[in-house]
Each structure stands twice: as C-alpha cells, then as structure tokens.
Amino acid sequence: MSTVTWITARGLFGRRRFLMLLPLPAVLVALAVLCWSLGVAPADWGPPVLVGLGLAVVLPVLALVVGTGVLGAEIDDGTVVHVLTKPLPRWQIVLPKLAVATGVSAATVAVPIFVAGMLADSVRLGGALAAASALGALAYSALFLAMSLLTRRPVLLGLVYVLIWEGLLGRFVSGTRVLSIQQWVIALADRSAPTDLLSTTVSVPVAVVLTALVAIGFTALAVDRLRSFSIAGETS
Amino acid sequence: MPESTGVIHDIGYQRYTGPRLGRRHVFGALYLHGLRTIFGLGRSAKAKIFPWLVVGIVTLVAVIVAAVRSQIGEVLLTYAQFADSMSWLIIFFVAVAAPELVSRDLRSGVLPLYFSRPLPRGDYATAKLLALVTGLWLLLGGPQLVMFLGAAFTTDAGLRGVGDELLDLLPALLYAGLWAVVFASVGLLVASLTGKRAFAAGGIVAVFLMTMPIGGTLAILPSRTVNELAGLVSPSTLVMGVGTWALPDPPGADSGEGLMIGGFGPVYAVAAVLLVAACVTLLLLRYRKVAAR
Numbered sequence: 187m188s189t190v191t192w193i194t195a196r197g198l199f200g201r202r203r204f205l206m207l208l209p210l211p212a213v214l215v216a217l218a219v220l221c222w223s224l225g226v227a228p229a230d231w232g233p234p235v236l237v238g239l240g241l242a243v244v245l246p247v248l249a250l251v252v253g254t255g256v257l258g259a260e261i262d263d264g265t266v267v268h269v270l271t272k273p274l275p276r277w278q279i280v281l282p283k284l285a286v287a288t289g290v291s292a293a294t295v296a297v298p299i300f301v302a303g304m305l306a307d308s309v310r311l312g313g314a315l316a317a318a319s320a321l322g323a324l325a326y327s328a329l330f331l332a333m334s335l336l337t338r339r340p341v342l343l344g345l346v347y348v349l350i351w352e353g354l355l356g357r358f359v360s361g362t363r364v365l366s367i368q369q370w371v372i373a374l375a376d377r378s379a380p381t382d383l384l385s386t387t388v389s390v391p392v393a394v395v396l397t398a399l400v401a402i403g404f405t406a407l408a409v410d411r412l413r414s415f416s417i418a419g420e421t422s
Numbered sequence: 423m424p425e426s427t428g429v430i431h432d433i434g435y436q437r438y439t440g441p442r443l444g445r446r447h448v449f450g451a452l453y454l455h456g457l458r459t460i461f462g463l464g465r466s467a468k469a470k471i472f473p474w475l476v477v478g479i480v481t482l483v484a485v486i487v488a489a490v491r492s493q494i495g496e497v498l499l500t501y502a503q504f505a506d507s508m509s510w511l512i513i514f515f516v517a518v519a520a521p522e523l524v525s526r527d528l529r530s531g532v533l534p535l536y537f538s539r540p541l542p543r544g545d546y547a548t549a550k551l552l553a554l555v556t557g558l559w560l561l562l563g564g565p566q567l568v569m570f571l572g573a574a575f576t577t578d579a580g581l582r583g584v585g586d587e588l589l590d591l592l593p594a595l596l597y598a599g600l601w602a603v604v605f606a607s608v609g610l611l612v613a614s615l616t617g618k619r620a621f622a623a624g625g626i627v628a629v630f631l632m633t634m635p636i637g638g639t640l641a642i643l644p645s646r647t648v649n650e651l652a653g654l655v656s657p658s659t660l661v662m663g664v665g666t667w668a669l670p671d672p673p674g675a676d677s678g679e680g681l682m683i684g685g686f687g688p689v690y691a692v693a694a695v696l697l698v699a700a701c702v703t704l705l706l707l708r709y710r711k712v713a714a715r
Contacts (some may be wrong), residue, residue, distance in 0.1 A: 221639060
C-alpha cells in the first residue's frame with residue numbers, strides 16, 4: 187500500500203463529515219427491509235428502491251462526494267503541493283487516489299444494494315447489482331476525479347452531470363441515456379441477472395465498451411492534467 | 423534628564439461625523455448583496471456560469487411552452503406544473519446559491535467583522551434567507567411571466583382572455599413563492615453547517631434527492647393512510663401536496679399523475695409551515711453560536 191493511498195484514505199475517514207454520508211446506504215437497506223417485511227410485491231417496490239434510490243441517487247451522490255474529495259479537498263487546502271513536489275510519476279498519484287475513491291464508494295454502495303437486490307428477487311440479482319454498481323463506481327470516480335482537476339468547482343459540474351444530464355434529460359430525452367453511467371450500470375446488472383425489475387434501452391456491449399472507455403479515458407485525462415497542474419488561489 | 427525631542431504631528435485623522443445609517447440599512451445592504459451573489463452579479467464570469475445556466479434552461483423551457491401553446495394551441499404545462507417539473511433545477515440552483523451565500527463567509531472567517539456592526543445575528547441569517555427566497559422566486563416567477571406574456575398576446579378572447587390568464591398566473595406565483603420559501607430555508611440551513619462550498623452543495627443535494635425516493639417507496643406500502651401521508655417526507659412532494667390541496671386546478675389532477683393526498687391537504691399545509699419554522703429557528707440558533715468561534 188503506497189503512502190498516497192494511505193494519505194488519501196486518512197483524508198477521507200479522518201473527518202467526521204464523512205460519517206454524514208453513511209445514512210444514504212442505511213436508508214436504502216431500511217426501505218428494502220421495510221417493504222420486504224410488509225410483503226409488498228417486489229415488482230412494485232423493486233424499481234423505485236433499487237433504481238430510483240440506489241442506482242440513481244445513492245451511487246452517484248456518494249461517488250461524487252468521495253470522487254471529488256480525494257483530490258479536490260487537497261487542491262482546496264493547498265496541501266496537494268506536498269504530494270506534487272515528491273519525485274513521484276503523476277500516475278502514481280492519480281491511480282492510488284482513484285483506487286481509494288472507487289473502493290470506498292463501491293463498498294458503501296455494493297453492500298446495501300446487494301441486500302436490497304437479494305430481498306427483491308434473489309442472491310443472483312443482489313450479486314449482479316453489487317458487481318455492476320462497483321463498475322459504475324469506478325466509472326463515476328474516474329469521471330469526478332478528472333473533473334476536480336479540470337475545474338475549480340468539481341462538485342457543481344458533477345451535479346450538472348448527475349442532476350441535469352442523467353436525471354432531467356435522461357427522463358425526457360431518451361437519446362442521452364446512451365451516455366449515462368446510470369443506464370450502463372442497469373444494463374450490466376440486467377445482463378447478469380435477467381429480471382423484469384430492471385429495464386434499460388442501452389445494449390450490453392455498448393454499456394461495457396463505454397464504461398471501460400470512461401474509466402480509462404478520464405483516468406488518462408486526469409494523469410495528463412496533473413502533469414501540467416498549476417496551483418492558484420481561490421478565485422471568483 | 424535628556425530633553426524630550428518627540429513631536430506629535432497632526433496628520434489629519436478625523437472622526438466620522440456624517441449620518442450613521444443603522445440596522446435597517448445594514449440589513450438592506452446585506453440583502454441586496456446576497457441577491458447579487460446568488461446570480462453572480464458583480465463577480466467574475468466564472469461565478470455566473472452555474473446560476474445563469476439554470477436561468478437559461480428554465481427560461482428556454484418557458485419559451486418553448488409558450489411557443490407551442492401559441493402555435494399549436496396545446497398546453498404542455500400549466501403555470502403550477504411548470505414549477506413542479508423544474509424541481510430538479512431548483513435543487514441544483516439551491517446547491518449553487520446557498521453555499522455562496524453562507525459557506526464562503528464561514529470559511530474566510532469574516533463573521534466577526536459583520537457582527538461588529540450594528541447588525542444582530544438574527545438579521546444576518548434573515549437577510550441571507552430573504553435573498554435566497556427572492557432569488558428562487560425570481561427563478562420560477564420570471565419564466566412564468568414569459569409564459570403569461572406568450573399567452574396574453576396570442577389570446578383570442580381579447581381583454582377577458584388576458585384577465586383569465588392573469589387569474590391563472592397569480593396563484594401560480596404564490597405557489598412558486600412556497601417552493602422558494604421551503605427550499606431556501608432547508609438549503610440555507612444545510613449550507614450554514616459547513617464552510618466548504620463543495621461539501622455544502624453535496625449535502626443539500628443529498629438531503630433533497632434522498633428524501634424523494636423515500637416518499638416514492640412509502641407511497642406503495644399497503645396502507646392507504648401511509649400512502650397519502652408519504653409526500654410529507656420530502657420537501658418537494660410536501661410543496662406539491664400543498665399545491666394539490668390549495669390550488670384551484672392542481673397540477674396533474676386531470677392526468678391522474680398528481681400526488682395522492684386524500685383528505686390530508688391541511689396536514690400538508692401545516693407540515694410545510696412547521697418545516698419552514700423549524701429550519702428558520704435552527705438557522706437562527708446556528709448563527710447565535712457560530713460567531714463565538
């Protein structure tokens with residue numbers, strides 16, 4: 187485990203405000219258990235809980251806060267200088283940070299969504315959802331990590347993507363769904379455990395290729411941006 | 423004993439003898455400054471991107487709705503439905519504006535400077551809250567006015583048509599005010615808890631976005647009472663519930679997509695008032711403490 191990994195993990199967990207994110211997955215499990223124990227038909231509660239809450243809200247919001255936090259917080263504080271001045275290749279800074287961000291958001295999302303998927307249908311659906319959301323966490327983390335290097339306001343730009351692109355446009359303009367990580371996650375989960383709880387218009391090969399492309403492309407972009415990164419004070 | 427050689431020069435320092443404007447003017451200045459901050463006026467171009475992006479989208483939707491109505495005669499969205507369908511953008515706008523208003527001051531530690539003026543703590547919070555309420559109301563009301571103008575200039579019924587349209591618009595403007603008050607008080611409370619703008623924005627979105635699916639799930643539980651009260655858990659469905667109860671032609675009533683609130687309309691109204699009151703009280707309490715640091 188490299189020092190950068192260690193610093194990043196401590197930066198995330200060492201602050202009390204990270205604990206404020208834990209209610210998000212807890213609510214997901216609580217709602218799933220509540221619906222299951224009251225005997226509501228899974229066809230009724232599956233889509234709103236699994237997709238509406240789990241994949242559309244908990245996964246992107248967690249990945250957003252964690253993904254922009256691993257590097258963005260250090261840029262905000264100015265402590266990123268200490269890491270940048272060490273004789274480390276840039277990819278050895280970006281990759282550990284990406285790994286921590288992915289690991290944390292994948293773990294905090296996969297566990298509750300596994301429980302919810304298991305209660306909704308089967309262990310197989312739970313496993314498929316957990317695996318797909320872990321891949322989704324990788325894609326989201328790479329995207330948001332790159333955003334924190336491209337702009338000074340990564341959270342707001344990330345919110346534009348999550349709220350306006352995936353949330354608003356994805357609902358009304360079906361064409362934008364092809365470029366939505368949320369839909370790829372749904373497609374991947376539906377492929378490995380076919381049920382009628384999940385439905386998407388994106389085909390599986392497209393989802394696989396685009397997920398890989400986003401994960402690799404934005405990581406490469408982040409490495410490249412960090413190469414010519416200039417530290418400036420807070421503007422505007 | 424050596425002779426003193428020091429001289430005190432009169433370099434022209436003077437006491438301020440002009441009028442002192444006092445509390446009301448400080449409040450007014452803070453309010454106006456807050457309102458300008460929300461839209462990024464008087465700031466760099468970067469600060470204008472996100473607010474004006476939202477304003478642009480909302481206005482565009484209103485223009486499209488007005489154009490479709492005048493050309494084809496089909497009403498895509500009524501005034502109240504317009505406010506409802508823009509709820510995601512309102513959330514985003516709050517997430518942009520509220521941290522700008524309060525988190526920056528917390529971060530840079532300027533609150534002691536504010537409170538060394540004749541400005542009670544409550545006034546600071548109230549001025550910021552009023553600014554955010556006004557900003558949100560303008561965000562919703564402006565496009566509704568565009569829709570009204572589009573309808574008024576293409577009406578066939580002459581002045582009476584304009585009058586009818588105006589009667590449709592006025593309750594919708596009040597409804598937009600309700601959206602503004604509820605979202606501003608919740609959002610500002612969350613933002614005032616942290617000095618980091620990024621984290622404040624994330625927190626605001628988490629609060630609004632998390633509660634929406636919870637309400638959606640409660641609405642399918644096998645109990646009619648729970649279903650009809652499910653809207654209470656989320657600020658946006660709470661506001662829609664009040665709208666369904668109070669508006670003359672509630673949003674989604676004809677299509678059956680509206681909120682099922684049964685006979686609990688007054689409960690929704692009371693809950694909205696209580697929510698706003700609780701948020702404002704907590705905000706004032708927060709500012710009683712925060713400057714002590």
